Amino acid sequence: MGIRDRIKRRLPIIGMGGNKGRPQPAPAPAPAPVSAPAAEPAPDPRSGRSATEFIDELVKGNQIVVFMKGSPTSPMCGFSANAAGILGSYGRPLAHFDVLSDPEIRQEVKDYSQWPTIPQIYVGGEFLGGSDILRQMHESGELKECIDQAFAD
DSSP states (O other): OOHHHHHHHHSOOTTTTTTTTSOOOOOOOOOOOOOOOOOOOOOOTTTTOOHHHHHHHHHHTOSEEEEESEETTEESSHHHHHHHHHHHTTTOOOEEEEGGGOHHHHHHHHHHHTOOSSOEEEETTEEEESHHHHHHHHHHTHHHHHHHHHHHO
16 A cells, blocks of 8 residues: 555545545534624714705814815825825824715815815815825925914914
8 A cells, every 4th residue: 555545544535535434524504694783874974964065164164174085094096195195294183075975075076166176175264276286285385384374373
């Protein structure tokens, strides 16, 4: 008897016929079906306000606001990631809104600023622009001045 035959006799090889005549473990019982708890609907951040009212309150109630795809910790596009990274580097409180969560806000914020793209950045209640403008302002030092002014007021 060769080494291969000895191994086959000692070790069960499933699906190869090597377990003939050997006791098989009982199959595990199927898990009992578990009913999932009823999911509560996510709270509506607008709380019944119109899209324009919500945007206006968010912009006027925070020193820095970015309307973006995703969140600063989990951006959903490169432009939003760039904007969140630049704004985060200043270490100031940053309000944000994920426009992917509300198509009405996504469209209304474009009308509100008269700017066609996302992300949109507001500092001190004033619209600055999108990701490219933010990067240019950051590189020139102008963004730091705007942020410092917004927090000084």
